[in-house]
Amino acid sequence: MNRATPNEPGPGAVDAPALPQETEARLAESELRARVADLEAENRRLRALLERRERQHSEELRKLHTALGELQERVYWLDRWHVDLNAIMERPAAERARAVARAARDVTRPLRALARRLRA
Numbered sequence: 521m522n523r524a525t526p527n528e529p530g531p532g533a534v535d536a537p538a539l540p541q542e543t544e545a546r547l548a549e550s551e552l553r554a555r556v557a558d559l560e561a562e563n564r565r566l567r568a569l570l571e572r573r574e575r576q577h578s579e580e581l582r583k584l585h586t587a588l589g590e591l592q593e594r595v596y597w598l599d600r601w602h603v604d605l606n607a608i609m610e611r612p613a614a615e616r617a618r619a620v621a622r623a624a625r626d627v628t629r630p631l632r633a634l635a636r637r638l639r640a
Contacts, residue, residue: 598605608614 609618
């Protein structure tokens with residue numbers, strides 16, 4: 521029985537030509553350069569994404585601070601005039617006022633949406 525061992529080629533096997541060490545080094549270097557270029561491109565992409573997210577975040581914070589300032593101003597004047605919204609809203613007339621406000625809102629919302637679509 522003539523069996524080939526794992527380290528020995530079998531009968532009729534052709535030895536693969538060995539690459540010179542210099543060629544292997546060039547191949548490894550070019551693969552490494554390609555990998556570095558890919559990583560640099562990904563780094564640039566991620567930095568651009570981070571910059572966009574930071575701009576969005578700062579815009580959201582600006583809007584939040586604006587809304588908070590407006591709310592604080594409203595609360596200040598309600599306190600200054602001694603207006604108790606909870607007491608007002610417990611009255612029967614408050615329910616009617618809320619119903620009127622809902623009806624007005626139901627009419628104006630579609631109109632505003634249409635105006636936004638026409639402007640866009």
